[in-house]
Amino acid sequence: MSDILAFVLNIALAIHIALIAVCVWRVWRGENVIDRLIGADLVTTLMLAVLVLIALILLNATYIDVALGLAALGFVSTIALAKYIADQQMF
Amino acid sequence: MTTFFQFIAILAVIAGTAFSLLGVLGFIRMPDVYTRLHATGKVSVFGVVLLLLATVALTPLSFGKGLVLIVLLVIGGPVTSHAIGSAAHRIGIPMKHAIRDDLTLKEVMAARDGDQGEGAGVDESAGVDDRAGASHVPTDSGAGGVG
Numbered sequence: 001m002s003d004i005l006a007f008v009l010n011i012a013l014a015i016h017i018a019l020i021a022v023c024v025w026r027v028w029r030g031e032n033v034i035d036r037l038i039g040a041d042l043v044t045t046l047m048l049a050v051l052v053l054i055a056l057i058l059l060n061a062t063y064i065d066v067a068l069g070l071a072a073l074g075f076v077s078t079i080a081l082a083k084y085i086a087d088q089q090m091f
Numbered sequence: 092m093t094t095f096f097q098f099i100a101i102l103a104v105i106a107g108t109a110f111s112l113l114g115v116l117g118f119i120r121m122p123d124v125y126t127r128l129h130a131t132g133k134v135s136v137f138g139v140v141l142l143l144l145a146t147v148a149l150t151p152l153s154f155g156k157g158l159v160l161i162v163l164l165v166i167g168g169p170v171t172s173h174a175i176g177s178a179a180h181r182i183g184i185p186m187k188h189a190i191r192d193d194l195t196l197k198e199v200m201a202a203r204d205g206d207q208g209e210g211a212g213v214d215e216s217a218g219v220d221d222r223a224g225a226s227h228v229p230t231d232s233g234a235g236g237v238g
Contacts, residue, residue, distance in 0.1 A: 001097045008101050012108040012142075019115045026119065034124045034179040038131055041171060042118060045135045048164075049111060052142045056100075056149060064146065064156045071160060075167040079174050086178035 006057070013053045020046045037081055044074035100145040107141030114138060123187045124179050128172055135168040 020043055027039035048067050055063035084090050110133055117130025140161050147157040180194060 001094050001101075005097050005101055008104050012104050015108055016111060019111060022115055022119065032124070032184060034175060034182075034184055035127070037175055037178075038118070038124070038127055041175070042115070042131050042134060045131075045139060046111065046115075049107070049134075049139045049142055052139065052146055053104075056104075056142075056146055059150055061150060061156065064160065068156060068160050068163070071163050071167070075163070075171060078171050082171075082174040082178040086181045 009053060009057050013050065013057065016046055016050050016053060020050070033085055037078070037085065040081075041074070041078045044070065044078070048074070096148045100149045103141045103145035103148065107138045107145070110134065110141065111138035124184045125176060125186060128176055128179075132168060132172045135164055135171070140164055 023039050023043045023046065027036050027043065030036040030039060048070055051063050051067040051070065055061060055067070080090065114131050114134035117133075118127050121127045121130055143157045143161050143164075147154055147161075186192065
């Protein structure tokens with residue numbers, strides 16, 4: 001059962017890294033600014049998933065701390081960018 | 092018991108990866124900003140949360156941190172989606188295949204009730220019937236056959 005778990009985790013890590021590449025391509029070739037903002041938010045979320053998968057593969061709980069900080073910073077940065085786009089000012 | 096927890100972790104990782112894959116597929120294939128937002132909300136709320144459930148089931152070392160991250164994602168994901176959608180509607184991103192837009196219609200009627208003496212900028216028939224109100228809806232005109 002442990003071999004199957006390691007295989008599934010490695011496949012999931014490869015799939016998530018490929019999805020990050022697709023989202024970065026979509027941010028580069030976006031239609032409008034909101035599309036690129038959605039893409040950047042999705043890149044942050046998928047990077048969170050990659051960090052959780054690395055923590056599962058290495059069985060190291062330090063990567064969960066890194067994922068916690070990335071989740072907080074990504075949340076604040078997306079809210080701030082959406083407010084800046086809507087109001088043309090930050091505060 | 093370890094085998095049982097590993098089985099739970101395998102199921103959670105497969106389900107979370109499927110949610111992430113479908114979310115990014117919807118982000119590529121959906122025709123509109125708002126529907127794309129609907130698709131990408133599933134990656135944050137279901138994909139990463141299921142991977143974190145696998146972490147909680149597998150490593151008892153990171154139990155509390157995983158639960159805190161699950162709570163943060165479940166609260167923060169809808170807030171982020173609502174902020175992006177509000178910004179998109181406020182800068183006037185068009186909706187594709189939309190018949191009517193109730194939020195723009197309400198704003199037009201509120202603006203008409205506000206400056207009723209002047210009447211400048213908003214024509215009189217806006218919002219009275221649906222076809223006249225649809226001229227203010229930010230739809231693209233040639234969206235009939237676009238798939």
